[in-house]
Amino acid sequence: MPAPFNPFKHAIAKGDLQLGCWLGLADPYVAEISAGAGFDWLLIDGEHAPNDLRSITAQLQVIAARDAHAVVRPPIGETWLIKQLLDAGAQTLLIPMVESAEQARKLVAAVTYPPHGVRGVGSALARASDFSAIGDYLTTARDEICLLAQVENLKGMAELDEILAVDGLDGVFIGPSDLAADMGYIGKAGQAEVKEAVLDAIQRIVASGKAAGILTLDEEMQQKCRALGATFIATEIDVTLFARNMRAAAAKATEKLKRR
Numbered sequence: 001m002p003a004p005f006n007p008f009k010h011a012i013a014k015g016d017l018q019l020g021c022w023l024g025l026a027d028p029y030v031a032e033i034s035a036g037a038g039f040d041w042l043l044i045d046g047e048h049a050p051n052d053l054r055s056i057t058a059q060l061q062v063i064a065a066r067d068a069h070a071v072v073r074p075p076i077g078e079t080w081l082i083k084q085l086l087d088a089g090a091q092t093l094l095i096p097m098v099e100s101a102e103q104a105r106k107l108v109a110a111v112t113y114p115p116h117g118v119r120g121v122g123s124a125l126a127r128a129s130d131f132s133a134i135g136d137y138l139t140t141a142r143d144e145i146c147l148l149a150q151v152e153n154l155k156g157m158a159e160l161d162e163i164l165a166v167d168g169l170d171g172v173f174i175g176p177s178d179l180a181a182d183m184g185y186i187g188k189a190g191q192a193e194v195k196e197a198v199l200d201a202i203q204r205i206v207a208s209g210k211a212a213g214i215l216t217l218d219e220e221m222q223q224k225c226r227a228l229g230a231t232f233i234a235t236e237i238d239v240t241l242f243a244r245n246m247r248a249a250a251a252k253a254t255e256k257l258k259r260r
């Protein structure tokens with residue numbers, strides 16, 4: 001029996017749009033609710049949210065029971081951390097702060113078993129192999145792993161063409177917030193110069209034949225990125241959705257019931 005089919009990997013390879021939501025509340029209950037909401041993919045954020053291997057695993061478990069696909073972002077693209085996340089059952093990884101082809105090649109090696117890569121063999125213990133129930137996991141896992149690189153600073157943008165030429169990399173995600181900061185517009189991802197750089201990068205990624213992705217709450221940017229051929233677009237963030245609605249609810253109740 002082979003490794004589980006990765007619908008997200010094959011969908012973005014065909015150019016099929018996959019709509020996603022960022023999960024930063026770092027809770028399996030929220031992940032389960034989100035997984036039933038109708039998004040195609042959910043980003044479990046280990047970079048900016050209070051996630052660790054156990055909380056990421058718990059979210060992988062609940063999402064697996066629904067139709068959404070889990071994408072995991074580690075805080076950094078370290079080989080040992082990638083090994084742990086893949087063994088925990090993550091099949092799609094979004095690696096932040098990729099800024100060179102050499103770095104991208106090391107990431108490809110980290111998700112590939114020897115002799116072509118350096119992923120450590122531990123499938124006997126791993127949720128990824130259904131605890132050894134998937135007999136052909138070791139020889140089929142790589143075919144269903146989707147590796148995505150985040151390019152989100154000026155160095156990475158300058159190296160984008162070389163990064164796109166790396167075999168084994170499925171797609172490139174442009175991070176508008178970090179890119180804006182490195183361009184000198186911190187907190188201003190909507191700055192015209194930033195938007196122009198993002199759209200140019202999306203166009204180059206699509207032209208290279210790899211999948212292009214982004215997270216943007218700006219509906220105009222979502223439409224423009226899709227029009228350029230972006231296939232994995234995150235349109236919401238659970239933290240901002242929750243915080244915004246909680247504040248609005250408190251204000252509404254205060255307005256109606258408590259005259260200060």
Ligand SMILES: O=C(O)C(=O)C[C@H](O)[C@@H](O)CO
Nearest residue numbers: 048152175176177178179215
């Ligand atoms: O740079 C970006 O934009 C991203 O990588 C997304 C952010 O990390 C995410 O936390 C939303 O701000």
